[in-house]
Amino acid sequence: MLNSPKIIYQSEKTSIFFEEKNEFETATVIKTLNSEYPEAQELTQFSNEYKILKDLDLEGVRKVYKKEQRNKKNALILEYVEGEDLKKYFKNRLKIDLFLEIAIQISHTLGQIHQQNIVHKDFHSNNILVNKENKVKVIDFDISAKVDYKTQTLASSDRLEGTLDYISPEQTGRMNRLVDGRSDLYSLGVSFYEILASQLPFLSKDPMEIVHSHIAKKPTSL
Numbered sequence: 001m002l003n004s005p006k007i008i009y010q011s012e013k014t015s016i017f018f019e020e021k022n023e024f025e026t027a028t029v030i031k032t033l034n035s036e037y038p039e040a041q042e043l044t045q046f047s048n049e050y051k052i053l054k055d056l057d058l059e060g061v062r063k064v065y066k067k068e069q070r071n072k073k074n075a076l077i078l079e080y081v082e083g084e085d086l087k088k089y090f091k092n093r094l095k096i097d098l099f100l101e102i103a104i105q106i107s108h109t110l111g112q113i114h115q116q117n118i119v120h121k122d123f124h125s126n127n128i129l130v131n132k133e134n135k136v137k138v139i140d141f142d143i144s145a146k147v148d149y150k151t152q153t154l155a156s157s158d159r160l161e162g163t164l165d166y167i168s169p170e171q172t173g174r175m176n177r178l179v180d181g182r183s184d185l186y187s188l189g190v191s192f193y194e195i196l197a198s199q200l201p202f203l204s205k206d207p208m209e210i211v212h213s214h215i216a217k218k219p220t221s222l
Helices: 040-053 086-090 096-115 181-197 207-216
Strands: 006-010 014-019 028-033 064-070 073-079 083-085 128-131 136-138
Touching: 028 040, 028 064, 040 064, 040 073, 083 086, 086 096, 086 128, 086 181, 096 136, 096 181
Parallel strands: none
Antiparallel strands: 006 014, 014 028, 028 073, 064 073, 083 128, 128 136
């Protein structure tokens, strides 16, 4: 390690560090699992992000450079994106022309992801970063999947996957429906609604009520 990285984000399972100087001669972020002995599902998701991103070269998607061990923990070396998530970016500065400029970029990037037969499966405002030049980067592909649209090999989900407030009906595990690119489009619509209305379409502290709302209710019209 060429310098001491600075922690910039931490969750229950992962930590994100900023590293200014390294072998890649550019600023990077280091995403590590907090546990030296992660559960099998955590390790699978962590490795999946590298597998999805290593051959994906899209301007609007954060790049992965390397997978390695850091201090006996699994680590991904990722492109550093200096920006804010979509929700923070538009807080107290919503202008329709700017929103449309950003929304078109996001939609175009999602289209490119789908052209690579990839379903993100966790596409929401916290996983979309916008920099000072109004350029978009999509992040966090840990539960993403490849889908063969000719043979429809991505099976319907029997468990809830994704972030509950943005999840598509078919990702709740309560519908016998295929999870494909349309699931990302639903989550994208929820994110756009959140920005334009300054709130999510369905508000509840009860997870089951949120799930029911995604399946059976229509949000209040913008």
